[in-house]
Every structure is written in structure tokens, then in C-alpha cells.
Amino acid sequence: RLNTRVGVDVTLDGLKSEYDAVFVSVGAQSSSTMGVPGEDLEGVLPAVEFLRDAALGRPVKIGQKVAVVGGGNAAIDAARTALRLGAKEVHIVYRRLRSDMPADSAEIEAAIDEGIQVHYLTAPTRLIGVDGKVSQMECVRMRLGDFDKSGRRRPVPVDASRTIVDVDTVIPAIGQYVDTSFSEGTDKNAEALLTTKSGLVITDPDTMQTNVPGVFAGGDCVTGPWTVVGAIGAGRQAALAIDKFMGGVAWQHADAEIERELVGTPIEEQCKRCVMPEMPVSERSRNFKEVELGLTEDMAVAEAARCFQCDVCEP
Incomplete structure (x- = not known):
């Protein structure tokens, strides 16, 4: 059933009552917030929603001077999309160096070739609005400090380095998270999906089954934002697991080990x-x-x- 929103048009417990097995592959479809004042102003467009609306051909209103915050592929996609939607200036603001950007290097080069400006070691601290609409962005310069858990050096604000720039559209693209509100359902007695502290759906690593019997999950909603190939692989593994589950046969996934000596x-x-x-x-x-x-x-x-x-x- 296309154009059906789980949690709105149908519920998870409703699907469970209708089908013997359910596979949840909703992805990490919501944009993380920057956590700065003014993020609720008109003209602040979360990257995932912005890209989705543009891809679906929905009306997307952007200004002439766009700032994209982030350094991943979503940030690059948002910047290049904004340019194609008519923006005269597009700026990417990233708090680390180019070598730290998780975006594909070829995509970064393509964006720069198209005239998109990238500002490294820069982070927004406040969005300023006029009549409820974003008009300026306050930024601070950063320096790299000690290494953090990701293996990259932690950005540290530089004292007395605040600047204010004019913008009329801001697109935060600093990360994505899994919206599991769809699992709440209408039946208050229905068992909700267990998630990690970061909101990822918890599954059995072998069977891909969640804590709810007959409900399986895979892809970005389990791993966090990853690749298309990873999501396709998760779907294939889940299909095998569900097939065994429907037949009443226990199944455990085992990766094939291939060894080849290139003599x-x-x-x-x-x-x-x-x-x-x-x-x-x-x-x-x-x-x-x-x-x-x-x-x-x-x-x-x-x-x-x-x-x-x-x-x-x-x-």
C-alpha cells in the first residue's frame, strides 16, 4: 500500500493483527536539531524534510542566500539542491576541517565547482529573525582540540570570534534520527518496540526480530544512517529470517567467509x-x-x- 503513513493511516499493532510478520524499515527519516536559539523561525528547513519535499516535487520556498549547516552527504545534497531551486548564494558551514567531512570527496568537489562556498571551522550559535522569519545567523570560529570518541579532534570555540551574517534560509544537516512514534499504536496495551538511548530499534543480531514477536527490523532504523547497500542487505537477511519464522524453523544468520590467495x-x-x-x-x-x-x-x-x-x- 503506497502513500500510507504508519502511525497515522495505519498502526503497527493494526498491521500485526492483519499479518503474520511485519518488517520495519522506516530508516532514520528525521533531522537532528542544532540546539541553538531561533531554530523555530520561518525559513529554517531541516535537511531531510527539505530534500524529501524537493524530490517529491512539492513546493519548497527558499531565499536567495542559503546557509547549510553540516558536513555530510545530506548537507552537500541540500546545498546543491538549494542552488538548483534558485538560490543565488549557497554557503556550507562546517565546524571542522575538510579532511574531517564525512561527505564523499567527489560530492564536495562537485559542490565547490558549482560555486557553493564552504566555511570550515565555523559553527552557528544563534539564528536571528525579523517578524518571525530568519534574517541573520550568528557564528563562532572554532579550533580543533583533543580527540573525541569518533576519532576526530573536538571543535572548541575561539574566544571573541563571533560574527553575524545575513541569510534568509538555513538548512540544518547535522544528523538524522529514527522516529519510532509509529510504534505507539492505538492499543495502550500493545507492546512498544524497545530502542537504544539514541532511538535505534533493538533487534536480535541473528534473527533481526525485535522484542515484539513477529516484528522484524533492519536498515537505518537499526544501524543509524548508513548506506543503500547496507539497507538492501538487511532486507535480504530479514526476508530469510521471516521465511524461517513463518515455517517455524529457528534460523541464525552467518556471513559467508571467502578466502582467495592472489598469488x-x-x-x-x-x-x-x-x-x-x-x-x-x-x-x-x-x-x-x-x-x-x-x-x-x-x-x-x-x-x-x-x-x-x-x-x-x-x-
């Missing part, structure tokens, strides 16, 4: 990777057409010839 295989790069043809910056920054144009036939053949070991493809 005598040279690992030096013999030929360079083909450069993917791209749409010129002057053409692509104001539309949503594919930036990468695809390899030519000759380039595809050359890329195949670079394969490190393709014996698995032999008939």
Missing part, C-alpha cells in the same frame, strides 16, 4: 581509471538532470580491462 597477481595500477564525462557546471547547476553522463562504449571496455580479477565471470 603472483601484480597490484600496481597498470592503467588509469577513465574519467566519467559530466555535464558542464554552467548547465547543470540550475536543473536536476544527471550530472554524470555515462561512459562511452570504448571507455566501458577500457574499464573492464582494468579489472583486478574477473575469473568469476568466466562461463
